[in-house]
Amino acid sequence: MGPERATTLQDVADRAGVSRATASQALAGKGRMSPETRQRVRDAAEELAYTVNRVARGLRTSRTGVVGLCLPDQTLSFRYYMDVAYGAVERAQESGMLVTLLPPAFDGPVATEQLDGYLTIDPVDGDPLVSRLLAGRKPVISGEHAPEGLPAPWAVVHGDHNRAMRLLLDHVRERGSRRPAVMLPDPSMAWGREMAAGYHEWCAEHGVEPQELLGWFDTSIDRVRELLDELFAQPEHPDSVITAPEGMAIVAMDAIRGAGLVPGVDVLVASYVDSDALAVHQPTVTSLDLHPREMGRRCMDELVRALDGGAAGRSVEVPIDLIVRSSTAG
Incomplete structure (x- = not known):
C-alpha cells in the first residue's frame, strides 16, 4: 500500500461545492462571498484536515505568510504589551498569517528581508533594530510615532x-x-x-x-x-x-x-x-x-492593507477612555 495522499485545496473546494479560487479566498479571509459560503469552505477544510501549504503559497506570491513583531526591551512582563501582541496575532490569524516575535537585539537578514512586513510597537529612539526595519524594503507599521530622523513607516497607529x-x-x-x-x-x-x-x-x-x-x-x-x-x-x-x-x-x-x-x-x-x-x-x-488589543488589531489591519497593495502614509488613532474608580474620590 502506498503512502496516503495529502488533502489538496481542490478536495476542499469539491467538498464545499465551490471553485478552487473561491476556496482559496475563503480560507485566506479574502474575497466577496456570503458568510455561509465562507463557513462551508472552512467546515470542509476542517473535516478533511486540510492545512495550508505555506511554502507553496509563498512560491506563488513571493510572500512567506509570516510577519514580525518588535516590542521594546524589558516589556514582556507588562500586560499592555501582551494585549497588543494578542490583538495583532488575532487579526493576523484572520488573514491566514503567522506572527513571530523579534528579539530586541536581533541582528541578521530576517530583520529586514525575510519576513513579509513588520510591526514595531512603541519604537525607542536609537534602537538599531527599528532603524534597520525602517530602512528596509518591507512595509513597517509603527504602533505610536516612530523616532525622528528615520525613514517614515508605512503607517502609524497611535493614541492622543x-x-x-x-x-x-x-x-x-x-x-x-x-x-x-x-x-x-x-x-x-x-x-x-x-x-x-x-x-x-x-x-x-x-x-x-x-x-x-x-x-x-x-x-x-x-x-x-x-x-x-x-x-x-x-x-x-x-x-x-x-x-x-x-x-x-x-x-x-x-x-x-x-x-x-x-x-x-x-x-x-x-x-x-x-x-x-x-x-x-x-x-x-x-x-x-488605552485599548491595547485594538492597538494590536489596527496595526495588523494596516500591515495587511500594505501587503494587499494599499497606499502608504496613513495615520490611525486608537481611542483612549477614562475609567473612574475610588482612588480619585477626593
Missing part, C-alpha cells in the same frame, strides 16, 4: 497622549487637586514625550508648578519607592499623582500610606495605564483604557 494626560489632569482637578504630580515613562518613546508635553502645557495654563518623576522600564521598585518617599515627605507635597508605567500606582499608594496619608482622600491616585490589579486593589484605581 497629550489629550489623554489632560483628561486625567482635568479629572483630578475637578475632584479638588491643585498640586498634581506625575511619574512619566521613558522619554525616548513618543508617548512618554507626548504625556510630558501635555502635563507641562496643562500646568502652564493652570498656574501649577510641575512636579515630575521618571519611571523607566528598568527602574527598580525600590528606586521608585525612594523617589516617591522623597516626594511625599515635602511640606507642600502633591495632592494627586498620576503614574506610568504600568503598576506604579500601587507603589505610589504604599508611599502615600508610608507618609501617614490616605490614598484617595489626602492624595488622589490615577494610573495612566489600566490593569486587572487596579480594578481590585483597595482603593480601586482610576486609570485610562
Whole structure:
C-alpha cells in the first residue's frame, strides 16, 4: 500500500461545492462571498484536515505568510504589551498569517528581508533594530510615532497622549487637586514625550508648578519607592499623582500610606495605564483604557492593507477612555 495522499485545496473546494479560487479566498479571509459560503469552505477544510501549504503559497506570491513583531526591551512582563501582541496575532490569524516575535537585539537578514512586513510597537529612539526595519524594503507599521530622523513607516497607529494626560489632569482637578504630580515613562518613546508635553502645557495654563518623576522600564521598585518617599515627605507635597508605567500606582499608594496619608482622600491616585490589579486593589484605581488589543488589531489591519497593495502614509488613532474608580474620590 502506498503512502496516503495529502488533502489538496481542490478536495476542499469539491467538498464545499465551490471553485478552487473561491476556496482559496475563503480560507485566506479574502474575497466577496456570503458568510455561509465562507463557513462551508472552512467546515470542509476542517473535516478533511486540510492545512495550508505555506511554502507553496509563498512560491506563488513571493510572500512567506509570516510577519514580525518588535516590542521594546524589558516589556514582556507588562500586560499592555501582551494585549497588543494578542490583538495583532488575532487579526493576523484572520488573514491566514503567522506572527513571530523579534528579539530586541536581533541582528541578521530576517530583520529586514525575510519576513513579509513588520510591526514595531512603541519604537525607542536609537534602537538599531527599528532603524534597520525602517530602512528596509518591507512595509513597517509603527504602533505610536516612530523616532525622528528615520525613514517614515508605512503607517502609524497611535493614541492622543497629550489629550489623554489632560483628561486625567482635568479629572483630578475637578475632584479638588491643585498640586498634581506625575511619574512619566521613558522619554525616548513618543508617548512618554507626548504625556510630558501635555502635563507641562496643562500646568502652564493652570498656574501649577510641575512636579515630575521618571519611571523607566528598568527602574527598580525600590528606586521608585525612594523617589516617591522623597516626594511625599515635602511640606507642600502633591495632592494627586498620576503614574506610568504600568503598576506604579500601587507603589505610589504604599508611599502615600508610608507618609501617614490616605490614598484617595489626602492624595488622589490615577494610573495612566489600566490593569486587572487596579480594578481590585483597595482603593480601586482610576486609570485610562488605552485599548491595547485594538492597538494590536489596527496595526495588523494596516500591515495587511500594505501587503494587499494599499497606499502608504496613513495615520490611525486608537481611542483612549477614562475609567473612574475610588482612588480619585477626593
